[in-house]
Amino acid sequence: MPYVNIRVAGKLSKDQKSNICKGVTDVIAKEAGKPPEAILIFIDEVERENIAKGGVLLDPPE
16 A cells, blocks of 8 residues: 655645645556555645744744
8 A cells, every 4th residue: 555645834725635635646556556545645734833944944933
């Protein structure tokens, strides 16, 4: 069973999540030859204040 974990900074709409899951599932099913119903996807929405790039928070305090 393929397992996919996607982390994003901030929030996605339900439609965005649905479209991402459909696209990722289609690619894995096609390229890995796995049945779509066997593909498990987790989306982690991480608050921007909990992510840093180059030592600076993406959402610095005001």
